[in-house]
Amino acid sequence: MQADCELIKAVLDGEKEAFAELVSRYERPVRAIAINILGDHHSVQDAVQDAFVAGYQNLCMLRNRDSFGPWLMKIAQRCALDWANRRPKEDTLETTPAAATEKPNGQLDEESEGLLSAVVKLPEAERQVVMLRYFAEHNVKEVAEIAGRNIGTVTKQLSRAHKRLRRILKESEI
């Protein structure tokens, strides 16, 4: 598993395929950010694409290549907010149909939405490892390699994130 910083170096050296790997790697984390802001499916796709394209265009400006993940998340947030501003106002009156179970492709039930908004509230480093671990489905060792951190650090960050999420969710129940 190549670290993000290695892939970025390859992209900047002209290897386009390396960016495709970054897109696959961060697709779900970026989608998660977009869904949290936009909710609906179509503009999510657009925002996700925009985020990756903007990431590619600005890649040479990224100072710390190890922080690609959090940096991309910020871009994703900005792109999603742009799309949210472009939407007609009446869209916001739409009600989300209640559903008890998970739905495919970005339509979330109420509890999932709550959990997702809790994930988004995590500190940057914890959010990145949670997204890579659970959304992008990497194991701890891979997450450590991707993020350029120690395995021990990742395990601690995951464990802290679990606790923080439980607390956030508990508080939101009250």
Place this chain on the structure above:
Amino acid sequence: MTAKEPIESRLEKLGRAIGSNESLVANVMSRIDSIKVDQQKFAEFKSSSLLRNFIMNRFTKFAAAAVFVVGVVFGLKVLMNDLARPAYALEQTLEACKNKQQVHFTFSKDDKLNKAAWVEYDTDGNIARVRVDMGIDSNGEPCQAIVWQGGHTKALDVPQKNLRLFDDEDYTARILHFVHRYDPRQAVEYIQKMEQKGDVKIGIEQPPDRSKPIAVTVNYEPNTFLIDSNYPPMREIMLVDQETKLVTAVEVWGPGKDFGHKENEWTLLGIYRYEGYDEPFEEELFDLEKEIGEDANIIDLKTVGAGRGLEFTELNLTDEQKAVATVRALFEALIAKDYNEAVRLWSATDEDIPKVREKLKQLEEANINVVEIVSIGEPRFPMREWMRMIVPCTVAVEINGQRVEKKVEEVFVHRWLGHPNRRTANINLDALIK
């Protein structure tokens, strides 16, 4: 998804619900291609005009020649330095580790993270505090986390949320032994001593490519491997960074598959990776109380269980003698039908005691009387255990007035954490009933 589900599975479900779009990569890459074409045109134009200017300029011609000469001189210097570089010796690693204040290492088995340790030293180089996480699962959660600091140990059983507090020199020695074993500084000193005694053979391989690590192969003779003495021949390959001379990993190899010894056939048993030197640890890493939260059970073993089991005051008794005495006391209580005493000597948690009473009641209802201890065999520790012993016994029982001798293989004698002279025992009573 329900609020009662573990957070890990809720996150996994959320990940699946977020879903993915198969055409995303293709769409993004095609958009990037169109951008790239423009950039390429720009870059080609820019580089061709720059190159033309560069070649035509007299000053840049001179500068290029100067750069070439400097390059050749520098290259020769590097080459001479490399030739003059002394061969690696283990002392260089000792020197590099000498003043390190923190070391963090992990152990992975079959590529899965299994253990992690954080070790902090005081200014004299003695271990000041340690945290060890054992049985780490795929989410990075340990099954048990142990923190040792200043002679006091805290052991957190994560799934049960039990935090046990105790002071136990034997336990500490074992924890610290594990740490010493893979603390690079002490490990290197150890293998050097072993080499002098002829117990290990050390081979050093230093690749000319300085980006590749130095491999120090240590072959252990049988029964010389560090943790347990009854090991077969073992092999470790210590990887050392050529620049820093710090150990970056230790591969542990055992002979053949599942220790079935075959000459020159080795199986990789696991890898210790040194994740960081001198990277200060977060204070909360050593704060298990904070980590476990408010709903934890904090069990102070210094006070819990007082009055249970046999407390041996004669300090020169061996573990075996203590085990035999405990088993004898338990069977004698059963012979005397003193079930309160039997329960007192029994190894069980407070919650399990009613079950033990129930079993003893079954024994009585079945009209089974233990009447005599026929023999107590030689106690032994189960493989790689040191906190409990198995004691094979034969006792005579009367069933409906008939005397029968019963072999009871599963009699366990437990040593208590924090109470090295306290022993309790338990018996598989089914062996008497059936």
